[in-house]
Amino acid sequence: TNQTLSRDEKLQAICQFLNENVAHYNWVGFYFANHENKTLHLGPYVGAPTDHTEIPFGKGICGQVAESNANFVVPDVAAQDNYIACSFTVKSEIVVPLFVNGINIGQIDIDSHVLDPFTEEDERFLEFVNSEVAELF
Ligand code: SME
Numbered sequence: 001t002n003q004t005l006s007r008d009e010k011l012q013a014i015c016q017f018l019n020e021n022v023a024h025y026n027w028v029g030f031y032f033a034n035h036e037n038k039t040l041h042l043g044p045y046v047g048a049p050t051d052h053t054e055i056p057f058g059k060g061i062c063g064q065v066a067e068s069n070a071n072f073v074v075p076d077v078a079a080q081d082n083y084i085a086c087s088f089t090v091k092s093e094i095v096v097p098l099f100v101n102g103i104n105i106g107q108i109d110i111d112s113h114v115l116d117p118f119t120e121e122d123e124r125f126l127e128f129v130n131s132e133v134a135e136l137f
Contacts, residue, residue: 007136012044014133018110019046024118027090027111030133031055031062033104040066040106047111050086060084062109065095069104071123075116086111094118096126100137108133 005013015028029045038057042050057066060083065072074093077083090111098106108126112118 008044010136011133012046014129015044015046018129024112024114025110026113027086027109029109030098030106031066031109032106033057033066038066043106048087048089052084052086055084061093061095062107065097065107066104069097069099071096071127073118073123075118089113091115092117094122094126096123096130098130098133100134105137 011030015030018025019028027045027047027050029047030043031040032043033040040055040057040062042053052060055063057063061072061074061080062084064082072093072095074080074083077085077090077093090113092112092115093110094112095107095109097104098108108130110118110126
């Protein structure tokens with residue numbers, strides 16, 4: 001039952017739930033910040049395996065959110081110059097920071113195979129998801 005799940009297993013289940021239940025979510029994962037060496041590290045995820053398990057702050061959409069502490073909605077990844085491609089099937093991306101006690105400890109990262117699918121509803125929803133995830137820390 002739920003109480004026996006580790007934090008990573010819970011995060012994995014959240015990724016799976018989002019990936020299965022929102023049609024335009026095609027890769028869902030968490031990155032976590034190491035503030036000492038300013039890198040992000042891939043945590044639980046669902047979707048195609050990625051080579052980008054470690055991302056320096058400032059690099060790509062994820063790395064920029066590690067520094068800006070703000071949501072980043074990318075309607076068309078082809079229009080971004082500071083972007084790390086994981087798969088040619090990815091057309092758009094949303095990254096929402098994860099705050100624990102006001103500190104940006106990581107982020108939820110979602111890729112879509114659809115062009116320009118993300119709305120303010122996605123932003124509010126993923127902010128809510130992250131506020132719940134924050135309770136696990
Ligand atoms: N596209 C991201 C890299 C992570 S993959 O989407 C899983 C970026 O530009 O930061």
